[in-house]
Amino acid sequence: MYILYTILVILLGYLIYKANKNTKDIKITKIKIESNTSSSPSNPSFSILQLSDLHLENISITPTELANKIKNEKPDMIALTGDFLDRKRTLPKLVAYLEVLQALKPPHGIYAVLGNHDYVLKNDDLNTLKNLLTKYDCHVLQNASETIEINGQVINIIGIDDYSTNRSNLPLSYQNVQEGMNIVLTHDPNVVLEMNDYHFDYLLAGHFHGGQICYPKAYHLVKMGKLARNNIIKGLHMHNNSPFYISEGLGQTGVNIRIGSRPEITFHDVAIQSKSA
Numbered sequence: 001m002y003i004l005y006t007i008l009v010i011l012l013g014y015l016i017y018k019a020n021k022n023t024k025d026i027k028i029t030k031i032k033i034e035s036n037t038s039s040s041p042s043n044p045s046f047s048i049l050q051l052s053d054l055h056l057e058n059i060s061i062t063p064t065e066l067a068n069k070i071k072n073e074k075p076d077m078i079a080l081t082g083d084f085l086d087r088k089r090t091l092p093k094l095v096a097y098l099e100v101l102q103a104l105k106p107p108h109g110i111y112a113v114l115g116n117h118d119y120v121l122k123n124d125d126l127n128t129l130k131n132l133l134t135k136y137d138c139h140v141l142q143n144a145s146e147t148i149e150i151n152g153q154v155i156n157i158i159g160i161d162d163y164s165t166n167r168s169n170l171p172l173s174y175q176n177v178q179e180g181m182n183i184v185l186t187h188d189p190n191v192v193l194e195m196n197d198y199h200f201d202y203l204l205a206g207h208f209h210g211g212q213i214c215y216p217k218a219y220h221l222v223k224m225g226k227l228a229r230n231n232i233i234k235g236l237h238m239h240n241n242s243p244f245y246i247s248e249g250l251g252q253t254g255v256n257i258r259i260g261s262r263p264e265i266t267f268h269d270v271a272i273q274s275k276s277a
Helices: 002-022 063-070 088-104 123-135 189-194 219-224
Strands: 027-033 045-051 077-081 110-113 138-140 144-150 153-160 181-186 202-205 235-239 242-246 264-271
Touching (some): 063 088, 088 123, 110 153, 110 181, 189 202, 189 242
Parallel strands (some): 045 077, 077 110, 110 138, 153 181, 202 242
């Protein structure tokens, strides 16, 4: 009996070791989104670097490692899709990561939305997070939009606040949207199911961590909405003929392990197309 117990303890320790090691196995995903209005391969495009779910309490990539992984990339813009942290004491840790992103100097800016874990912070602490993001050139979009122009095309960057904490306000998010192309940033991708009357050309989200622990499916995510119940928890998907992408995120929550998922840095090459808002 003692020998069996010892073997089980060793096996469990090995599995935990492997699961923790998975959190250091960062994958770099490159996605190409073609225009749905033209078949021309010469359509101009713009590139987006997406980072999601840093969860700085449980992250296995250092700022230096992040810098090394993206140093040869020149994204037109950076999208941060929420869940930076959820503890006041972690706020100083965010600075070094923001310095890495700021150093890339994306010509069309850095845009951020907040996630459910960010809203664990209250009042002054939440304001400190937003002010810190702003200090490092991040445009924090809470049910708001900003407009940029690339190659003469208007592109609306629309930030929809966190759906899982009932903070999404679609009419407000789209209030100042101009005629052009709509790129949506949000944390919880379940909001796409509410967007039949709100057009997007591409939507970026996170929230599910690709399941983080999949055995073989992420059954523990069923409470996290219809998408998760349908096992739509990562990668590229379509809703009403519009593509949306769910990042597996860069950090972890709860415990610093991954089984059947990997941390992710994503580059999106998006064809520019003119659309009515």
